[in-house]
Amino acid sequence: MTGIKLIGCMLHLRGILRIKRFAFKKWGKELHLWVKPYRNGCRCPECGRRGRILRTMSEQRCWRDVRVCGMDVYLHYAPREIRCTTHGRRQESIPWAAPHAQITYRLEVLVLRYCQSMTQCAAAQLLNMSPSTLSGVLHRTIDRIRSGHRVRALRTIGIDEISYERGRSYATIVYDLDRGCVVWVGDGKGRETIDRFFKTQMSPFQRANVRFASCDMSQTYIGAIKDWCPRAQLVIDRFHVVKALNDAVDEVRKNEWRKLKDTTEGKAIKGLRWLLYRHSTNRTPSQSRVLNSLRKSNRRIWRAWVLKDEFESFWEYTYPGAAQSFVKRWMTSALKSRLEPLRGFVKTLRNHLGDIITFVGTRLTNAVGEGVNRIIRMVKNRASGFQNITAFSDLIYLTVGDLDIPAQIPKRFHTY
Numbered sequence: 001m002t003g004i005k006l007i008g009c010m011l012h013l014r015g016i017l018r019i020k021r022f023a024f025k026k027w028g029k030e031l032h033l034w035v036k037p038y039r040n041g042c043r044c045p046e047c048g049r050r051g052r053i054l055r056t057m058s059e060q061r062c063w064r065d066v067r068v069c070g071m072d073v074y075l076h077y078a079p080r081e082i083r084c085t086t087h088g089r090r091q092e093s094i095p096w097a098a099p100h101a102q103i104t105y106r107l108e109v110l111v112l113r114y115c116q117s118m119t120q121c122a123a124a125q126l127l128n129m130s131p132s133t134l135s136g137v138l139h140r141t142i143d144r145i146r147s148g149h150r151v152r153a154l155r156t157i158g159i160d161e162i163s164y165e166r167g168r169s170y171a172t173i174v175y176d177l178d179r180g181c182v183v184w185v186g187d188g189k190g191r192e193t194i195d196r197f198f199k200t201q202m203s204p205f206q207r208a209n210v211r212f213a214s215c216d217m218s219q220t221y222i223g224a225i226k227d228w229c230p231r232a233q234l235v236i237d238r239f240h241v242v243k244a245l246n247d248a249v250d251e252v253r254k255n256e257w258r259k260l261k262d263t264t265e266g267k268a269i270k271g272l273r274w275l276l277y278r279h280s281t282n283r284t285p286s287q288s289r290v291l292n293s294l295r296k297s298n299r300r301i302w303r304a305w306v307l308k309d310e311f312e313s314f315w316e317y318t319y320p321g322a323a324q325s326f327v328k329r330w331m332t333s334a335l336k337s338r339l340e341p342l343r344g345f346v347k348t349l350r351n352h353l354g355d356i357i358t359f360v361g362t363r364l365t366n367a368v369g370e371g372v373n374r375i376i377r378m379v380k381n382r383a384s385g386f387q388n389i390t391a392f393s394d395l396i397y398l399t400v401g402d403l404d405i406p407a408q409i410p411k412r413f414h415t416y
Contacts, residue, residue: 003022004019004021004022007019007022007031007033010068010069011065011066011068011073013035015038015412016038016095016096016412016413017035017036017037017038017075017095017096018035018036018037018038019033019034019035020034020035020036021033021034022034024071028071029070029071029072030071030072030073030074031068031071031072031073031074032073032074032076033065033073033074033075033076034076034077035075035076035077036077037077037092037094037095038095041080041092041093041095042080042082042092043092043093043095044082044084044086044087044090044092044093045090045091045092045093045099046084046086046087046090047084047086047087048093049084049085049086050082051082051083051084051085051090051092052082052083053080053081053082054080054081054082054083054089055080055081056078056079056080056081057078057079057080057081057091058078059078060076060077060078061076061077061078061079062074062075062076062102063075063077063094063096063097063101063102063103063104064102064103064104064107065096065103065104065106065107066104066106066107066110067127067128072128075096075104077094079091079092079094080092096413098141098144101140103137104413105409105410105413106413106414107127108137108141108409109406109409109413109414110127111123111127111134111137111138111141112138112141112142112398112405112406112409113406114126114127115134115138115395115398116398116399116406118382119382119383120134120135120138120383135391138394138398139390139391139394141405142394142397142398142405143394145403145405145408145409146397146401146403146405149403150201151183151184151201151202151206151402154176154183154202154206154209154210155178155209155210155211155212156176156177156178156210156211156212156213156214156364157174157175157176157177157183157210157212157213157214157225157229157232158174158175158177158213158214158215158237158366158368158369159172159173159174159175159194159213159214159215159221159224159225160172160173160175160215160216160366160369160370160373161173161189162373162376162377162380164380164385164386164389164392165385165386165387165388166385169187169188169389170188170189171185171186171187171188171189171389171392171393172185172186172187172188172189172193172194172197173185173369173372173373173376173396174186174194174197175366175368175369175372176402177212177214177364177366177368177369179402180368180371180372180400181372181400181401181402182372182376182396182397182400182401182402183201183401183402184197184201185389185392185393185396185397187389189220190220191220191223191224194220194221194224195224195228198224198228198229202228207228207229208229208231210229210231210232211231211232211233212232212233212235212362212364213225213229213232213233213234213235214234214235214236214237214364214365214366214369215234215236215237215366216236216237216240216366217236217240217241217244217348217351217352222234222352222355233358233362234355234358235355235356235358235359235362235364235365236352236355236356236358236359237365237366237369238315238359238365238366238367239365239366239367239370240366241349241356244345244348245308245311245345246276246277246308247341248304248339248341248342248344248345249276249304249305249307249308249341249342250273250276250277251341252300252301252304252339252341252342253269253272253273253276253301253304255300255341256269256298256300256301257269257270260298265297265298268297268298269294269297269298269301272290272291272294272301275287275290275291276291276301276304276305276308279312280309280312291305300339303337303339304337304339304341304342307330307333307334307337307342310330310333311330313326314326314327314330315359317360318360319360320357320358320360320361323357323360324353324357327349327353327356327357331346331349331350334346372400375399375400376396376399376400379395379396379399380392383395
């Protein structure tokens with residue numbers, strides 16, 4: 001077997017290009033290949049048809065390929081200018097790399113796959129590239145592949161926000177809850193941000209086909225969904241309702257602690273915060289006895305805890321009418337408790353009651369979105385934060401986007 005055939009087999013170049021000659025440089029640290037397209041190339045980049053060769057470019061171009069045996073591999077080729085019968089004078093298509101790119105498709109796939117699961121610094125070290133070079137390649141590749149991508153088949157949406165830049169800035173995230181992915185990332189969390197999504201990313205037909213929507217109790221998102229998707233059934237996310245109730249119960253506890261912290265009764269209620277947060281099914285009998293003992297030592301905290309536990313049964317109803325009757329009875333009991341934080345929660349509940357009751361018929365939650373948010377926070381922590389929304393959104397699309405970005409590169413270039 002000749003050296004050229006051996007290198008071709010090692011690099012899996014069959015059907016992509018032909019090697020004319022090779023050379024080792026920098027004391028064997030670099031392998032340079034002078035190549036030409038498989039079956040002579042000369043294809044139009046617009047339509048893929050073969051054209052007549054007009055001339056060969058005077059300067060050779062160089063592309064970096066995947067490493068082999070610890071050596072950096074570079075491809076050299078002088079593209080030719082052709083005449084296409086349809087599109088006229090064009091530079092021939094380069095089958096192993098994107099137009100204007102300086103690396104091959106195969107190296108792009110590696111960059112994308114590595115950055116999905118590790119930091120950019122670690123990926124750059126594995127690929128023997130500088131972090132700034134890898135970052136530029138990564139974002140240019142994501143921009144190229146996602147250019148022209150449109151939201152499709154969106155039936156169930158979730159909307160939430162996430163912070164970046166050390167909590168000083170926010171981004172609005174729109175999820176496809178059926179597929180568990182992010183379809184859009186926008187800078188800011190105001191009404192103009194979410195309006196931009198509905199106006200620029202979705203057609204009137206797509207907006208009319210949205211059947212369900214889930215969000216928190218923000219009037220910004222509720223108003224946008226009702227204005228842009230009037231046929232969608234809005235469901236206030238269960239997680240945010242439970243969180244608001246837990247915060248009200250915790251406020252009762254804190255008020256009592258402030259009054260009693262220097263007394264014997266204050267010591268008795270110390271350390272109850274996380275115990276009060278627990279769902280009734282996650283408490284041990286001994287923990288329940290501790291909370292029941294509050295009936296004698298601190299009736300206000302005990303009353304708040306009992307109301308919280310009673311509200312848990314709302315999520316088990318299957319008939320909206322019965323669920324609404326239960327909520328009204330519960331709100332009456334909460335108002336009679338004379339606990340101001342719970343009265344505030346009742347006011348919130350009344351304002352959103354219709355959109356909370358819809359949970360009973362749909363069983364829709366934003367749990368999928370919260371799971372995606374956890375992955376987004378991992379991406380943010382892995383990068384030690386982001387300074388701009390462009391870099392942040394690119395990594396979100398790469399990791400949990402609705403488009404599998406590495407899969408958009410032809411499968412034959414996925415051999416490493």
